[in-house]
Amino acid sequence: MSLVVDDLVDYGTAMERMEHLVAERQRDERPDTLWLLSHPQVYTVGRRTATEHLPDPSRGIPIVTTGRGGQLTFHGPGQLVGYLVVKLGQNEGIVDYVREVELRLVDALEVLGLPAERRDTPAGSELLTGVWTKATQRKIVSIGMRQSRGVTSHGFALNVDGDLAPWNWAVACGMPDVDMTSVVREGVEATMDRVREAVAVAFDAVQGD
Numbered sequence: 001m002s003l004v005v006d007d008l009v010d011y012g013t014a015m016e017r018m019e020h021l022v023a024e025r026q027r028d029e030r031p032d033t034l035w036l037l038s039h040p041q042v043y044t045v046g047r048r049t050a051t052e053h054l055p056d057p058s059r060g061i062p063i064v065t066t067g068r069g070g071q072l073t074f075h076g077p078g079q080l081v082g083y084l085v086v087k088l089g090q091n092e093g094i095v096d097y098v099r100e101v102e103l104r105l106v107d108a109l110e111v112l113g114l115p116a117e118r119r120d121t122p123a124g125s126e127l128l129t130g131v132w133t134k135a136t137q138r139k140i141v142s143i144g145m146r147q148s149r150g151v152t153s154h155g156f157a158l159n160v161d162g163d164l165a166p167w168n169w170a171v172a173c174g175m176p177d178v179d180m181t182s183v184v185r186e187g188v189e190a191t192m193d194r195v196r197e198a199v200a201v202a203f204d205a206v207q208g209d
Contacts, residue, residue, distance in 0.1 A: 001032045001086075001204055002030065002205065002206065002207075003033075003200050003203075003205035004034070004035040004036070005035075006037040008038050009037045009038070009039060010039070011039045011044065011064055011075065014037065014039065014083070019153075021035065021083075021085045022085055025086070026148075026149050026151050028087075032084075034199075034200065036082050036199065038075075038077055038078070038081055038192075039075040040076070041074075041075070041076040041077070042061065042063075042074075042076070043055060043062070043074055044063075044065075044066045044068075044072070044073050044075065046068055046070040046072070047067075048071060048174070050171075053170060053174065054072065054170060059169050061166060061169075068153070068154035070127075071171075071172075071173050071174035072170050072172055072174070073144060074170070074172065078159070078162020078182070079160060079162045080160050080192065081155070081157050081158075082156050082158070082203075084145065084152050084153075084203075085151060085152065085153060086152045088147060088150050088152065093147075094145060094146065094147040097145070098143055101155070102129070102130070102131055102141075105141050105156060105202065106118060107202045108195075108198040108201070109131065111198045111201070111202070112183065114140075114186055114188045115134040115135065116133050116140060117131070117134055118131055119132060129142075129143050130143050133181060135186070136179075136186065137179075138181035138185075138186075139178050140180075140182065141156055141158045142156065142157045143156045158183075158195065159180065159182035159185075160182055160183045160184065160190070160195050162182065164180055164181070164182060164185065168180075
């Protein structure tokens with residue numbers, strides 16, 4: 001998998017570039033790609049996000065509607081965002097691939113010394129997509145993806161060392177009681193560079209263009 005790394009990228013700018021990456025992958029003009037970056041503060045909402053889950057506008061953080069699956073997510077500095085532009089296998093669906101993404105991120109966190117797990121969703125419950133810490137049972141990774149003509153887009157957000165307060169100003173992931181956490185909050189000393197490296201290795205991603 002090809003690896004692309006950037007620092008802080010405006011969300012709208014990132015979405016435009018992601019569309020180009022997806023189109024290139026659909027035409028087989030580029031390999032499967034993992035794009036690692038961060039965003040300035042922004043809330044993004046999926047197609048199923050309820051109005052009552054949105055933050056008070058007086059907080060001053062932009063709210064952007066996006067085409068991915070999932071519910072409300074917060075992005076900000078200190079969070080590692082990974083966009084996955086991957087051509088699915090012939091018999092592979094987006095749900096199958098999301099499960100793979102969860103497990104690869106569990107592996108990355110294990111390398112960092114932070115035991116974590118994915119969860120199955122009980123019947124009738126809000127989707128438990130993402131990754132949770134084993135020790136404290138807090139959510140550390142949010143995932144929201146989609147696929148178009150067999151190619152995935154969007155991806156995951158792993159909280160490393162950013163401000164967690166904005167998560168409490170809205171209903172994250174459609175779960176009012178969710179407790180969002182970060183690598184630093186869990187007591188693990190790891191720089192953004194170290195987390196980025198562990199994630200890249202977990203996805204077998206090598207620096208590309």
